[in-house]
Amino acid sequence: MSNQANSPVRVRFAPSPTGYLHIGGARTALFNYLFARKHQGVFVLRIEDTDRGRSTPEAVKAILDGLRFLGLDWDEGPEKGGEYGPYFQSERIASYNRYIDQLLARGRAYRCFCSKERVDRLREEQKARKERMHYDRKCRGLEAGEADRRAGAGEPHVVRFAVPEGRTVVHDHIRGDVVFEHQEIDDFIIQRADRTCIYNFAVVGDDTEMKITHVIRGEDHLSNTPKQILLFRALDLTVPEYAHIPLILGPGREKLSKRHGAVSVTEYQEKGYLPEAMVNFLARLGWSYDDKQEIFSMEELIEKFSLEGISKSGAMYDLKKLNHLGAHYIRKRGLEEIVELAIPHLVRGGLLHEGEALSGRPRLVRMVALEKDRIEHLSQLADKLCFYFQELKGLEAPAVKQLQSRPDMLEKLGRYAEALAARFDERDPKVMEAATRQFAEAQKMELKDIAQAARAALTGRTVTPPLFDVMAVLGKEACLRRLKEVRKLLG
RNA sequence: GACCCCAUCGUCUAGUCAGGCCUAGGACAUCGGGUUUUCAUCCCGGUAACAGGGGUUCAAAUCCCCUUGGGGUCACCA
Numbered sequence: 001m002s003n004q005a006n007s008p009v010r011v012r013f014a015p016s017p018t019g020y021l022h023i024g025g026a027r028t029a030l031f032n033y034l035f036a037r038k039h040q041g042v043f044v045l046r047i048e049d050t051d052r053g054r055s056t057p058e059a060v061k062a063i064l065d066g067l068r069f070l071g072l073d074w075d076e077g078p079e080k081g082g083e084y085g086p087y088f089q090s091e092r093i094a095s096y097n098r099y100i101d102q103l104l105a106r107g108r109a110y111r112c113f114c115s116k117e118r119v120d121r122l123r124e125e126q127k128a129r130k131e132r133m134h135y136d137r138k139c140r141g142l143e144a145g146e147a148d149r150r151a152g153a154g155e156p157h158v159v160r161f162a163v164p165e166g167r168t169v170v171h172d173h174i175r176g177d178v179v180f181e182h183q184e185i186d187d188f189i190i191q192r193a194d195r196t197c198i199y200n201f202a203v204v205g206d207d208t209e210m211k212i213t214h215v216i217r218g219e220d221h222l223s224n225t226p227k228q229i230l231l232f233r234a235l236d237l238t239v240p241e242y243a244h245i246p247l248i249l250g251p252g253r254e255k256l257s258k259r260h261g262a263v264s265v266t267e268y269q270e271k272g273y274l275p276e277a278m279v280n281f282l283a284r285l286g287w288s289y290d291d292k293q294e295i296f297s298m299e300e301l302i303e304k305f306s307l308e309g310i311s312k313s314g315a316m317y318d319l320k321k322l323n324h325l326g327a328h329y330i331r332k333r334g335l336e337e338i339v340e341l342a343i344p345h346l347v348r349g350g351l352l353h354e355g356e357a358l359s360g361r362p363r364l365v366r367m368v369a370l371e372k373d374r375i376e377h378l379s380q381l382a383d384k385l386c387f388y389f390q391e392l393k394g395l396e397a398p399a400v401k402q403l404q405s406r407p408d409m410l411e412k413l414g415r416y417a418e419a420l421a422a423r424f425d426e427r428d429p430k431v432m433e434a435a436t437r438q439f440a441e442a443q444k445m446e447l448k449d450i451a452q453a454a455r456a457a458l459t460g461r462t463v464t465p466p467l468f469d470v471m472a473v474l475g476k477e478a479c480l481r482r483l484k485e486v487r488k489l490l491g
Numbered sequence: 492g493a494c495c496c497c498a499u500c501g502u503c504u505a506g507u508c509a510g511g512c513c514u515a516g517g518a519c520a521u522c523g524g525g526u527u528u529u530c531a532u533c534c535c536g537g538u539a540a541c542a543g544g545g546g547u548u549c550a551a552a553u554c555c556c557c558u559u560g561g562g563g564u565c566a567c568c569a
Binding site for chain 2: 014015016018048049050051053054055089116119123127130131132133158175176178179180181184185186188189191192193194196198199200202203218219220221222223224244246247249251253254255284285286287288289290291292293294295311312313314315316317318320321322323324325327331371373374375402433436440446447448449450451452454455456461462463464465466467468
């Protein structure tokens with residue numbers, strides 16, 4: 001394989017901007033980033049936008065935003081520049097025609113004048129005969145002089161690579177040696193009729209000029225690799241090292257697609273998953289360190305990452321696990337930070353208006369404090385906190401059931417409200433707790449019975465943070481009113 | 492269809508390269524219990540896997556072969 005042990009590590013993430021940054025791409029980017037940081041190398045971002053039809057500026061933005069959100073800052077690339085730019089493939093492919101000429105001159109590539117129609121027909125026939133679909137190399141035998149003359153005369157043609165006899169071995173850091181017989185490889189097109197070059201060729205040019213030492217990419221590129229190696233060799237260029245990482249699968253082990261729910265980083269970002277949760281989740285999807293550690297900070301990942309730790313088989317992504325990590329990292333963050341991050345979600349949820357957050361801040365902090373350890377992502381807050389902001393419009397079914405658990409429950413709540421009226425302190429939940437315990441004892445009720453009923457009346461739910469904490473934040477006035485008027489909601 | 496890759500609990504995986512320490516470990520999920528005003532946290536415990544078949548060997552989850560299953564690639568897309 002190549003001998004680049006002495007060159008500084010340079011890796012790249014090379015997405016094509018045809019949509020959002022999806023989970024799989026994000027993980028590929030992460031692995032590249034980790035590898036670069038681990039080896040004090042350089043992480044290059046290159047946008048492969050040569051498919052003019054499908055590439056969009058919006059997609060470029062989505063990719064950059066997604067990477068930024070995850071904290072995968074690139075050293076060279078869009079908005080950053082660098083020594084080996086430009087970093088948009090569309091701006092560099094023109095310069096690759098000299099490589100094409102070199103190949104032509106060496107007889108390693110040839111002009112093919114076959115029409116698309118003829119090639120299509122060929123393919124149809126081969127398909128009908130159940131043969132391997134190959135270009136028949138008709139133009140390979142053309143004399144170079146004649147080919148040049150016809151090309152010079154303006155006859156439309158493409159350039160094909162003349163695949164030699166033999167075999168190519170891909171030395172893959174994850175898969176070991178993978179052998180491809182050249183008979184299986186078509187004389188593939190490297191330059192289109194419009195003189196622009198094809199992906200497999202552009203990659204070779206780009207990776208060479210950007211001095212990429214390690215290509216870490218999805219396994220879907222494995223069968224492209226021998227073609228690229230062939231090109232590197234024909235051009236006397238250094239072949240980079242390879243690591244093809246397994247794909248991420250959807251439930252059912254099919255290829256992950258939009259049908260499987262949120263697959264773009266943006267969607268998770270909007271739901272309010274913390275970036276460190278996403279990073280930890282992505283990292284452990286197809287990579288492991290040992291049989292002990294599941295929680296990794298970015299710093300630890302950089303320290304502990306290795307290509308050897310990447311597994312060979314495809315990984316199904318599991319939302320449950322993401323949720324677990326999401327909850328973990330929210331608990332781990334500071335309260336003030338979470339409040340800050342939560343505000344946009346509360347605004348979007350209609351609980352706050354821009355600007356309102358400031359005046360109500362102390363109370364908001366108390367609310368978030370109660371929910372912080374109970375959520376997996378920030379947008380859950382909008383639902384969890386709504387009963388503080390809005391009058392109850394109804395009760396959840398279990399809450400109704402709770403209130404009807406005994407015939408005199410509403411009456412009890414009325415009395416409870418009176419008992420509470422005398423002893424309520426919005427700064428100290430213990431006061432309400434003491435009052436409630438006393439009330440329960442006097443009424444010969446279990447604490448939990450009156451507490452659960454009160455919870456239902458106050459919040460419309462049976463599941464909330466500790467009741468007396470909720471009361472303190474909800475406030476005396478609202479608490480008493482809701483306890484007395486819950487009858488109206490039962491209709 | 493051809494070529495290539497892959498195969499341990501439901502899921503992510505450790506163990507496989509250097510065969511015995513594996514009556515296969517952890518995490519998520521799930522089930523049960525403890526703490527508790529509900530939930531969450533926390534603690535304790537349970538269910539659950541080496542795809543199948545042949546070899547090699549004193550010994551195989553680990554090595555070899557076959558089968559099966561899954562995935563990827565076969566464009567003037569990237």
